[in-house]
Amino acid sequence: MGGTGSRALRIALAGLGTVGAGVIRVLDTNRELIARRAGRPIEVVAVTARDRTKDRGVDLGRFAWIDDTTRLAEAEVDVVVELVGGSDGPALALARATLAAGKGFVTANKAMLAHHGLELAEAAEAAGVPLKFEAAVAGGIPVIKGLREGAAANELARVTGILNGTCNFILSKMEAEKRDFADVLAEAQALGFAEADPSFDIDGVDAAHKLAILASLSFGTKPAFDRVGIGGIRHILAADIAEAAALGYRVRLVGVAEAGAHGLFQRVHAHLVPQDHPLAHVTGATNAVVAEGNFVGRLLFQGPGAGEGPTASAVVADLIDIARGEAGPPFAMPAAALADAGEADGSDRRGRAYLRFAVADRVGVLAEIAAAMRDAGVSIESLIQRGATADGSVLVAIVTHEGPERCVAQALERLRGSQSLTGEPLWMHILG
Amino acid sequence: MGGTGSRALRIALAGLGTVGAGVIRVLDTNRELIARRAGRPIEVVAVTARDRTKDRGVDLGRFAWIDDTTRLAEAEVDVVVELVGGSDGPALALARATLAAGKGFVTANKAMLAHHGLELAEAAEAAGVPLKFEAAVAGGIPVIKGLREGAAANELARVTGILNGTCNFILSKMEAEKRDFADVLAEAQALGFAEADPSFDIDGVDAAHKLAILASLSFGTKPAFDRVGIGGIRHILAADIAEAAALGYRVRLVGVAEAGAHGLFQRVHAHLVPQDHPLAHVTGATNAVVAEGNFVGRLLFQGPGAGEGPTASAVVADLIDIARGEAGPPFAMPAAALADAGEADGSDRRGRAYLRFAVADRVGVLAEIAAAMRDAGVSIESLIQRGATADGSVLVAIVTHEGPERCVAQALERLRGSQSLTGEPLWMHILG
Numbered sequence: 001m002g003g004t005g006s007r008a009l010r011i012a013l014a015g016l017g018t019v020g021a022g023v024i025r026v027l028d029t030n031r032e033l034i035a036r037r038a039g040r041p042i043e044v045v046a047v048t049a050r051d052r053t054k055d056r057g058v059d060l061g062r063f064a065w066i067d068d069t070t071r072l073a074e075a076e077v078d079v080v081v082e083l084v085g086g087s088d089g090p091a092l093a094l095a096r097a098t099l100a101a102g103k104g105f106v107t108a109n110k111a112m113l114a115h116h117g118l119e120l121a122e123a124a125e126a127a128g129v130p131l132k133f134e135a136a137v138a139g140g141i142p143v144i145k146g147l148r149e150g151a152a153a154n155e156l157a158r159v160t161g162i163l164n165g166t167c168n169f170i171l172s173k174m175e176a177e178k179r180d181f182a183d184v185l186a187e188a189q190a191l192g193f194a195e196a197d198p199s200f201d202i203d204g205v206d207a208a209h210k211l212a213i214l215a216s217l218s219f220g221t222k223p224a225f226d227r228v229g230i231g232g233i234r235h236i237l238a239a240d241i242a243e244a245a246a247l248g249y250r251v252r253l254v255g256v257a258e259a260g261a262h263g264l265f266q267r268v269h270a271h272l273v274p275q276d277h278p279l280a281h282v283t284g285a286t287n288a289v290v291a292e293g294n295f296v297g298r299l300l301f302q303g304p305g306a307g308e309g310p311t312a313s314a315v316v317a318d319l320i321d322i323a324r325g326e327a328g329p330p331f332a333m334p335a336a337a338l339a340d341a342g343e344a345d346g347s348d349r350r351g352r353a354y355l356r357f358a359v360a361d362r363v364g365v366l367a368e369i370a371a372a373m374r375d376a377g378v379s380i381e382s383l384i385q386r387g388a389t390a391d392g393s394v395l396v397a398i399v400t401h402e403g404p405e406r407c408v409a410q411a412l413e414r415l416r417g418s419q420s421l422t423g424e425p426l427w428m429h430i431l432g
Numbered sequence: 433m434g435g436t437g438s439r440a441l442r443i444a445l446a447g448l449g450t451v452g453a454g455v456i457r458v459l460d461t462n463r464e465l466i467a468r469r470a471g472r473p474i475e476v477v478a479v480t481a482r483d484r485t486k487d488r489g490v491d492l493g494r495f496a497w498i499d500d501t502t503r504l505a506e507a508e509v510d511v512v513v514e515l516v517g518g519s520d521g522p523a524l525a526l527a528r529a530t531l532a533a534g535k536g537f538v539t540a541n542k543a544m545l546a547h548h549g550l551e552l553a554e555a556a557e558a559a560g561v562p563l564k565f566e567a568a569v570a571g572g573i574p575v576i577k578g579l580r581e582g583a584a585a586n587e588l589a590r591v592t593g594i595l596n597g598t599c600n601f602i603l604s605k606m607e608a609e610k611r612d613f614a615d616v617l618a619e620a621q622a623l624g625f626a627e628a629d630p631s632f633d634i635d636g637v638d639a640a641h642k643l644a645i646l647a648s649l650s651f652g653t654k655p656a657f658d659r660v661g662i663g664g665i666r667h668i669l670a671a672d673i674a675e676a677a678a679l680g681y682r683v684r685l686v687g688v689a690e691a692g693a694h695g696l697f698q699r700v701h702a703h704l705v706p707q708d709h710p711l712a713h714v715t716g717a718t719n720a721v722v723a724e725g726n727f728v729g730r731l732l733f734q735g736p737g738a739g740e741g742p743t744a745s746a747v748v749a750d751l752i753d754i755a756r757g758e759a760g761p762p763f764a765m766p767a768a769a770l771a772d773a774g775e776a777d778g779s780d781r782r783g784r785a786y787l788r789f790a791v792a793d794r795v796g797v798l799a800e801i802a803a804a805m806r807d808a809g810v811s812i813e814s815l816i817q818r819g820a821t822a823d824g825s826v827l828v829a830i831v832t833h834e835g836p837e838r839c840v841a842q843a844l845e846r847l848r849g850s851q852s853l854t855g856e857p858l859w860m861h862i863l864g
Contacts, residue, residue: 022727025727026585026586026727029587029726029727030585030586030587030726030727033587033652034584034585036652036765036766036769037584037764037765038584039760039761039766134582140727140728140729140731141582141731142577142578142581142582142583142731145574145577145578145581145582146574146577146578146582146733149574149577149749149752149753150566150573150574150577150578150749151574151745151749152466152469152470152748152749152752152753153458153462153466153744153745153746153747153748153749153751153752154458154462154745155461155462155465220465220468278713278734281710281713288732293745294461294462294741295454295457295458295461295462295572295741295742295744295745296572296735296736296741296742296745296746297572297735297736297739297741297742298735298736299572299573299574299733299734299735300720300732300733300734300735301578301731301732301733301734302710302731302732302733302734303728303729303730303731303732304728304729304730307729309726309727309728309729310727310728310729312585312727313583313585313586313725313727313728314585314728315585316584316585317581317582317583317584317585319585320581320584320585321581321584324759324760325757325759325760326758326759327756327757327758328471328756328757329471332469333468333469334468334471337468
């Protein structure tokens with residue numbers, strides 16, 4: 001069955017950072033178990049990285065060292081594993097060269113897949129070789145497999161997820177310790193949970209890369225990263241999280257993708273998540289994805305979204321699949337069958353909103369905000385004004401009734417430049 | 433890729449109850465989508481069921497009708513789907529005949545797999561055909577795939593799960609509405625969430641079947657249903673759930689399997705689950721499984737555990753895998769490589785316990801219970817006595833410190849037959 005035989009699956013590994021070294025550790029530590037499950041041994045035979053001399057805590061002497069990343073594609077291997085990162089450059093060159101050479105390709109590179117996934121899937125299918133990327137989305141959680149195979153009998157209507165562990169760590173900590181964003185970010189950086197330049201994470205770009213991949217898999221559409229609406233978390237205050245909690249919500253950075261009548265809708269944005277929703281219980285650096293299918297209903301996949309062990313676990317799961325003879329197109333159906341994503345226009349989208357204004361403490365401010373809402377046709381469900389912040393501003397938090405999002409945008413437009421506002425308003429969506 | 437070609441995968445279907453009719457509905461409704469994902473059409477060509485005339489809401493006229501279940505194995509098909517149920521009888525005869533005929537076999541039959549899974553896996557491997565059973569555990573949740581493939585790079589230490597939707601529905605409703613067991617069971621039966629004879633569900637047998645399958649997959653051991661310790665939920669009172677809630681726990685029927693130094697430990701039992709544990713948030717008929725791996729950490733799979741749509745979704749996911757050319761042994765590694773489960777002796781197991789006594793309302797009762805605990809070496813963390821119940825008994829609830837479970841058993845043994853007790857004590861484990 002599967003024709004796997006007992007010949008080892010030979011691997012070349014590009015990138016020996018945390019995850020790359022982790023892959024070697026997984027293959028060493030669980031060697032016998034993996035061979036039994038895979039039907040044959042999995043053996044790294046060649047490696048490359050920027051710095052040959054750095055101590056990574058694993059013995060590299062047994063592997064061939066190849067200086068030029070792209071030439072790894074010429075090594076005598078079955079599969080090349082790419083853990084270099086970056087949407088273009090050496091990673092993309094290696095992917096193209098590997099697939100052109102008729103070898104399998106495994107990667108954790110979400111940025112590359114979000115930008116070039118279609119091209120790479122076409123190349124893999126043309127060559128008849130596997131292209132796999134479980135580690136690219138939600139770290140150790142087998143959610144690519146869960147959507148591509150586990151939920152394959154279903155037409156999926158919606159996929160939502162907490163896809164960035166750094167943001168979830170920060171938001172959870174802000175909530176638990178009632179601290180503000182900048183303060184918690186600094187601590188996360190000191191602990192290694194956030195990068196020195198954290199913008200890809202905290203501004204939602206990393207989550208958007210992952211969402212574009214999930215959407216393609218879920219809805220049979222071409223990956224369309226440039227049509228993801230992207231927002232981040234850096235303007236959220238501890239006071240926003242406290243207001244949300246008082247209303248029965250938790251604040252999370254959530255990616256939402258929906259296959260609608262007007263094409264694919266994709267957005268990464270801060271959301272108020274009802275406390276009885278599965279994503280509300282996801283704390284710390286954990287990731288989670290909820291998929292809604294027309295027969296299965298709502299599935300939840302949850303687990304560690306990053307880190308050496310979980311990410312390496314996902315890479316090696318892909319290798320085991322390949323060793324077993326796993327077949328099938330990378331994005332669940334042939335690249336040629338993937339539909340165009342259509343317009344990402346969400347202007348007729350409806351929902352409830354949380355709006356928070358920092359305003360000057362003087363007569364008439366509330367009336368001005370309320371009038372802007374009324375004139376734009378936004379119906380207010382609740383409004384709370386709390387005492388002054390450190391800089392003397394007053395916070396006004398509004399929850400709207402369900403209505404068109406474009407009305408909310410119009411209301412904010414009407415208030416733009418108002419002397420009453422002491423800062424940019426914050427708009428968070430309420431997850432329905 | 434995968435050599436699937438475009439020839440249809442032909443299916444014979446045994447059993448046209450809720451799930452069987454659901455499989456036909458899924459294949460009809462999502463026909464085009466499934467063909468794109470599977471690489472070829474999936475077509476039911478022959479069916480069998482007890483009653484040919486019953487209206488199931490699907491057109492059966494297009495399928496060959498075969499009266500004798502076992503003879504379905506002789507139909508000109510690639511795969512037989514068994515949804516008849518029962519650990520032996522026609523289901524087992526069909527499984528044996530199908531595999532002997534060199535055809536693939538897909539089943540939702542947890543009882544048959546728990547009792548005969550090893551034999552069937554050996555037969556499938558000998559014939560070089562797939563044996564798949566995603567629908568047998570946790571309904572629509574792709575947890576078999578998640579453990580067998582998604583977590584395949586890991587040595588798993590422990591698998592815990594809420595595996596019976598009927599029990600979880602009852603316990604959730606008892607908690608939310610502060611009602612007692614018998615009352616809620618009657619309502620669940622009226623609503624169709626519980627069988628007329630509910631004992632397989634509420635006494636833990638159904639969950640134990642599923643746990644034995646998960647344990648085999650997770651730990652590379654032969655399925656060992658007869659070594660699962662089994663308890664149910666019928667003696668739990670609304671008062672127990674209220675005490676648990678006051679202590680920060682929820683009451684759930686949890687299956688626990690661990691690969692320990694002394695062999696496999698498997699138990700289905702009512703547990704107090706800490707409110708910050710993922711299983712505490714699983715309400716209603718939902719199922720969930722937590723797997724703990726040595727690299728990935730803790731993974732959670734959650735979703736609908738039963739019902740027509742979810743279960744049919746899992747059956748069809750197996751068929752799509754087969755159509756794609758999915759390969760590999762049924763229990764993650766070859767049957768010949770599965771280890772013996774070893775002794776199921778949990779006598780040196782340690783943990784914390786919740787004990788509840790219904791006692792006569794008179795002097796000296798508490799002293800008697802406390803003395804029995806002391807004499808057995810059980811250390812008490814908290815003890816609460818609440819006012820009398822309807823029958824005049826008083827409830828005494830004890831939470832122990834961590835200690836050997838055998839000491840708790842000894843304490844209960846000391847109290848056996850005591851005139852102070854007006855009913856059997858209740859023992860629930862506290863999930864660590």
